[in-house]
């Protein structure tokens with residue numbers, strides 16, 4: 180069974196297929212795009228050994244000629260060096276402008292391979308095969324690609340929309356539980372900003388979702404993709420409303436960067452950010468539901484997500500927030516929930532950033 184959502188971007192619209200099993204229909208879907216028969220399958224050292232042969236098998240059967248490129252795994256590898264390595268491999272193997280790059284992996288691999296696809300020969304067709312929950316609900320959809328920089332997260336990158344996203348839920352079977360749970364951080368974010376019924380559904384099914392029950396996950400993933408697709412369709416390049424997807428990220432990114440990339444998982448950092456930013460939104464009168472932080476904390480706890488941030492020097496956190504890409508001059512846009520399922524972009528002057536930080540204990 181599969182659910183399909185379209186990201187509405189005019190002639191660059193593309194389908195996101197959420198397939199409950201494996202890659203059985205991938206060959207047909209790729210063939211339908213009319214792409215050349217030679218393609219690059221870019222993967223990473225953890226996912227490649229688990230899933231590349233399944234992808235290779237179905238694509239070979241569909242008549243594709245596949246060159247596999249394997250990059251190092253993990254957030255610490257989301258660097259300009261890994262991007263260069265990917266571009267080198269594509270050029271060395273004679274990529275041309277129509278040859279698709281197919282990214283098989285989580286958000287890190289998708290972001291790096293996508294940035295390579297965006298930049299090599301000024302852009303080649305790009306396909307995402309997300310293998311983590313986080314990448315399925317968020318990172319693979321919307322065309323943001325890039326790498327980290329020592330000054331901050333995702334500071335080097337490009338917009339480059341895929342032509343197809345194919346999420347095979349079967350791949351979640353090998354995903355470590357802690358990674359699956361971290362992905363629930365972005366799921367909660369999406370519900371909090373976009374759909375109160377989804378939030379209620381997550382509360383009802385928290386244990387099943389935490390355990391990775393595919394029948395509970397499939398409709399939740401599809402709904403998250405729908406919400407993200409609608410936001411991206413309205414504001415592809417983040418000139419305004421798309422910033423709402425950064426809920427939890429102002430503080431989340433700061434905790435991630437200040438604790439050293441790879442220490443805190445991205446989804447965990449987002450969960451912590453959501454909680455702290457919602458508390459701030461209540462204090463400042465943006466959020467009209469004073470019960471929301473408590474409700475959120477309880478849900479995060481039930482899902483197995485952290486609710487207590489790491490203790491880090493305040494000046495380091497403030498520094499990390501200042502280089503946030505979402506800063507417009509001296510104003511930072513901080514998306515916060517007005518109530519469950521509805522968000523607003525709060526404008527926070529950079530000099531008031533300290534207000535966002537949780538009270539020291």
Ligand SMILES: NC(=O)c1ccc[n+]([C@@H]2O[C@H](COP(=O)([O-])OP(=O)(O)OC[C@H]3O[C@@H](n4cnc5c(N)ncnc54)[C@H](O)[C@@H]3O)[C@@H](O)[C@H]2O)c1
Pocket residue numbers: 223225226229252253254257284285286287288290310311312313314317318319320321322323324333350351352353354355358361445446
């Ligand atoms: N582009 C966007 O719009 C966007 C949105 C949200 C997040 N992101 C980015 O996504 C990244 C986080 O993505 P992530 O959480 O998927 O991390 P990840 O890609 O590092 O994957 C997490 C871990 O799971 C492993 N893994 C992946 N799939 C697996 C599978 N099926 N079986 C076994 N192991 C598997 C990976 O090797 C890695 O060790 C961050 O860098 C974040 O900035 C991007």
